Amino acid sequence: MLKLHVVLLITAFGTLTIFLSGEFISDYLSLMMYTEINGSDIWIRSAERRNNTCATFQRLSNAIIEIDVKGHSIQLIQNKQDAPKHLNVFVVLHSHVDPGWLYTFEEYYSTSDHSVRKILNNIVNSLRKYPKLRFIWSEMSFLERWWSEANTTYRNYFKSLIDEGHLEISGGYWVMNDEATPYFWEVIENIIVGHQYVQEILNITPTTSWSVDPFGHGLMMPYLTTLAGINQMVIGRINSNIKNVLKQHHQLHFRWAQNWDSQLHWAPLVNVLPNAYYTVTSACGTDETICCQFDVSKTSRSSCMERAKVDNVQKIALYGERMANQYRSLQTFYNSEAVLVAAGDDFLYSHSDDLKIVHRVYSALFKYINRNYDRFNMKVQFGTVADYFKSLKGSAKMRASILGGDFFPYMDNAFSNAPFWTGFYNxxxxxxxxxxxxxxxxxxxxxxxxxxxxxxxxxxxxxxxxxxxxxxxxxxxxxxxxxxxxxxxxxxxxxxxxxxxxxxxxxxxxxxxxxxxxxxxxxxTKGMYLPRITFSFADGIKSYKIQIVNQKTFSTMELVKINVSSPFITVTQNDNLLTIQVVPLLKQSDLFELSFFVPLNPFSRTIVIIQLDNNQSNMTTTSMKSNNFIKKICNPKMVNSNKDENVMLENQFFTVFWNSSTAENYRLVYNDGSMETNFGLYFNRINDYGGAYTMVSAGLSFENITDKNRLSPIIIQGPVYSSITQQLSSQLAYSITIINSTDINAHSIQIDLFTNVTLSPGYTYFMNLNSNINSVDHFYTDVNGMYLIQRRYDKKMKLEANIYPMITETVVEDDKLRCTILGAQSTGVTAKLGLITLMVDREIYNDDGKGLDYYEASESHPSHLRYRIIFEPKTSEMNNFSDLKTVNKNELENKSLPMNMMYHSQLVQQTLEELLYPAALFLSSSINSTDNNELIDLPRLPDNIQLITIRYIARKTILLSMRQLPYDCSVKLYCKSNTDMV
The missing domain is CATH 1.20.1270.50 (Glycoside hydrolase family 38, central domain)
Structure with missing residues (x-):
């Protein structure tokens, strides 16, 4: 039996298990502690708490959290410590190199005025020539490009600089990823790809993180970086008002805790840059007119009346005094004996003399300050991020408060015309x-x-x-x-x-x-979505063999839709006839949509045969209606329907009632009597004066999307699914679908939204779901698909200030009902009084002053956006992250309470995975339908264990990561949980 090297990373939120088979890489992740266990035991060991399908976790208590951030508000305990007299200053040289922004990756690397190739060459040459220089590098994508063409000599130089501590890989991710839009799987992959490359060429694992340009910072990165062995972070862009409060209370460094991590296992030490940017001008102190004087390189972008000179003793004293004063001004923001001063800019240090000049000027000023210690009480040096944190942790007076919450939405300047960076969410x-x-x-x-x-x-x-x-x-x-x-x-x-x-x-x-x-x-189509393939029964072709692969960890009845050239079709699986539904495609009169359900086991594949069959007796009846006609596929005829016709979309779980005269209103009734509710679904838009980064509503009201000339609704009712499709305008169409399956995903309402806003500039479009839920001003959004945190709609703030990232999910609830919207793509969302408002698309030309000129922010191509709506009756006020879901009035007034959190139900989790990981289809004539359908010879995972990834990281090394899901059981359970190994 194969023995597996197993790594267990135990978290308070769940169990993330990583195991490697074959050759074990002991330093691949610094947290690895491994044992050898029998291969058949791995799943049981990883799911040792599998019987706890509904888990309860204790939030961080008031006594632990000292800084609580909620949107635009912050509550903290003032740090009354006096600033130490002694100060260690670490000037961290860096170059911020985006692998694509104003220029493409290749243009930035080799052909732009600020070539990354030149920057890396200059770093190596200058650090070798000037031993006191230090530098950090964070983008592995550019390092790989440079390394691929560097000769052996330069590669060895680079390695030596790393080994000597003169050059630090900080972060080491493939790119400095966004934090508001990617699913956590993608970010894990970004970390692994970068760290694996660093391990391969340099034999190191990064211990610090440098992420200073993402537009707001969330709870995902401090958790994932800690798992990757990084517990020291530098971040930059947070709400400017919140940053000012932190500065006033000397709290710009803190331990950033997950609000479920009561033991602070995953709470890295974080340093926040003091001002808006990571540049020399912005980061060196409190006076930019002085700081810009130290931006002395030839490729400097800053404008300044003068630059520091060190030509004589008088100038050295003058600028040395100014430098020391600026560095000292930073100390009060941190109240520590060490401060980090970022000294860089976008694509800085590309000129061969840049670092030579910096070394000459800074060394002279450092020498002056250090020699006059009695006067300045300061030691100044070039350093890396690791040098800074080592000094900070070694300080006798070092104290870091515990921060809970996140830093969305980002606001750079409250007084600018476009302060709220929420446009980029969508x-x-x-x-x-x-x-x-x-x-x-x-x-x-x-x-x-x-x-x-x-x-x-x-x-x-x-x-x-x-x-x-x-x-x-x-x-x-x-x-x-x-x-x-x-x-x-x-x-x-x-x-x-x-x-x-x-x-x-x-x-x-x-x-x-x-x-x-x-x-x-x-x-x-510019790659907006994968189109369906069409199966043509021409040229004598009478059948197709389709292989369907399920990558999910649970059994499912997969809904498959394909296009065919004939309505007379049969579909079989293992010689069993499957129920099908055939609907004509309105825009292609000679094509039809074929739909059917196919049962799939976990990690499995199956074969279905699609065959031409002119025997109409085998067909099932599907109707297609509008206000003008009704068509039955097997017996076509035209019938006028009533203008105010009532329509029912139903399956074995619930019925949705809809009336064409009140097209925005729906009624949902569960067949078991457990729930009955009304909801509205409508679309609108606002004039958006923001840009690619920001939204600016200018206080204008919403404009409902209506078109007097729009097509009549199309109603489809059949054995596989029933739907209502409406073309609202030339920019927007949507369908609401109920599937007729016995599977868990039949509890959700499917929304497919088709946007084409390219010819409608200046607008942001929204989808609105209005419910009877009394959620007041609270709602939940997900932390990159990992769990949910509570948000609050602040009616004193503008619309754009109340929009938060929705990577996969948003929730509103009261003590009786919960409504969840799941998305196959990220967007922005807000909610109040039971009304959920999602951004769906936008076409913006404006320059919002953040980096893109007029018109460069435009061109949003047509998209197919997919959502799921789930209503769940509440059975308890208890949820899995706190003793009480709701708090009383006195508690609401106590703003020091930690942010409420939750996890969703098993129903929502499996629906989300259905949405994210639909079965894959392959046309295959070489596979025999009697072959073994199982892809993987492993036991089925318990339902509360999520497989994150399983893949090779080397020819003899497999990486497997899983986590335990703490399902919330305060809602009615619709799933039969499997907690056993089968």
Whole structure:
């Protein structure tokens, strides 16, 4: 029996298990503690708490949290410590190199005025020449590009600088990822790809993180970085008002805790840069007119009346005094014996003399300050992030408060015309959709590779890196110039093509029809979604064999939709006839949509046969209605319907009632009598005067989307699904669908939204769900798919200030009912009084002053956005993250209470995975339908264990990560939980 090297990373939130088989890399993750256990025991060991399907966790108490951040408000205990007299100053040289923003990756690397190739060459040359210089580097994507063309001599120089501590890899992720839009799986992949590369070429694991440019910071990164062995972080962009309060109370460094981590296992020490930016001018002190004088390199972007000179003793004394005063002014923000001073800028130090000048000027001023210690009580030096934290932790007076909450939404300047950075949550929605598609396909190919036992082709490394590149904070955010977004899209399509081809290779499929059609059509549509393939029964073709692969960890009745050229079809699985539904495609009169359910086991594949059958007696009846006609597929006829017709969409769990005269209103009734509620679904837009980064509503009211000339609603009722489709305007159409399955996902209402806002500039579009839920001003959004935290709608603030990131989920609830909206793509959301308002798409031309010129922020391509709506009756006021879901009036007035948190139910979790990981289809003539359907010879996982990823990280090394899901059982349970190994 194969023995596996197992790594257990125990968290208060759950169990993340990583195991490596074959050759164990002992320093791959610094937290690894491994044992050898029998292969058959691995799943049981990892799920040792599997019987706790509904888990309860204790939140951080008031006594522990000393800084509580909630949106735009902050509550803290004042730090009354006096600032120490002695001060250690660490000047951290860095160059912020975005792998695509105003220029593409390749343009930045080799052809722009500030070439990254030159920057890295200058770093190596200057640090070797001037031993006291220190530098940090954070973008592994550019390092890999430079390393690939560097000769052996320069590679050895680079390694020596790392080994000597002169150069530090801080963060070490493939890119400095955004924190408000990617699913946590993608971020884990970004960390692994970067750290694996650093391990490969430098044999090190980063111990610090440098993430100073993402537009707001969330709770995901402090947790994931700690898992990766990093417990020291530097961040930059947080709400300026909150930053000012932290500065006033000397709290710009703190331990950032997950609010469920009562033991503070995952609470890294965080340093916040003192001002708006990471530049020399902004970061050196409190007076930018003085700080800019120390921005002395030739490639400096700052404007300044004068620059520091060290030509004589008088000038050294003058500028040394100014430098010391600025550095001392920072100390009060931290009340520590050590401060970090960022000294860099975008693509700084590309000129061969830049670091030479910095060394000459700064060394002279450092020498002056250090020699006059009696006067300044200060030691100044070049340093790395690691040097700074080592000094900080070694300080006798070092004290860090515990912070709970996050820093969304980001506001850079309350007095600017566009202060709230919430536009990018939804900007260029098509790219956010496409990144999630690549993620699911990459996860599938990893599963196939491991379970089939076939190591991936080398091209997969390119695909993996391109996916990581796509979650950079100027990529997935949609905040790059148009031609740069096109380059990101080209790389993403290339990644998709590689992944799909690899899937076919692993499954021994020689027919490339799916890959060719998917990728070519995604190019035509700029890659917003993967189109369905059409099965044509022409040229004598009478049947197709389809392989369907399930990458989910649970059994499912998968809804499959494909296009066919004939309505006379049968579908069989293992010689059993499946129920089908055939609907004509309105825009293509010779094509039909074929739908059917296929049962799938966990980690499995199955074969279905689609066959031409002219025997109409085998057909099932599906009707298609509008105000003008009714068509039955098997017996076509035209019938006028009533204008105010009542429509029922029903399955075995519930019925949705709808009347065409009140098209926005629906009524949901559960068949078991457990719930009955009304809800409204409508769409509107606002004039948005923001840009790619920001939203500016200017206090204007919403404009409802109505079109007097719009098409009549289309109503489909059949044995597989029933739906209502409405074309609201030329920019927007949607369908609401109920599926007729016995599966868990039949408890959700499916919303498919089709947007095309390219020709409608200046607007942000919204979807609104209005319910009877008395949620007051509270709602929940997810932390990158990991869990949910409570938000509050502040009626004193503008709309754009009340929008928060929704990566996969938002929730409103009261003591009787909970409503959850799940999204297959990230967006922004707000809610009040039971009304949930989601951003769905926007087309913005404006320059909001954040980096993109007029028109460069535009071009949002047509998108297919997918959502699920779930209503769950509450059975208890208890939830799994606190003793009480609600608090009394006195507690509400006590703003020092920690942020409320929750996790969702098993129903919501499995519906989310259905949405994120639909089954994959392959046209396959070479696979016999009697073959073993199982992909992987492993026991079924308990329902409260989530498989995050399983993949090769080397030819003899497999990485597996899982976590325990603490389901909330305060809602009615609709799932039969499996807590046993089968």
């Amino acid at each position: 900007h260029r929605a098509y790219f956010k959709c496409f990144e999630r598609i690549i993620q699911r396909e990459l996860r599938l190919v990893d599963l196939l590779s491991v379970t089939i036992g076939n190591y991936l082709n080398s091209d997969m490394e390119i695909a993996r890196r391109n996916l990581a590149l796509g979650i950079h904070h100027d990529a997935i955010t949609g905040t790059s110039k148009r031609h740069v977004m096109d380059d990101y899209m080209l790389r993403s399509r290339s990644a998709l093509h590689i992944v799909l081809k690899e899937q076919e290779r692993l499954l021994s499929i020689s027919n490339e029809t799916f890959t060719t059609v998917f990728v070519n059509n995604s190019v035509k």
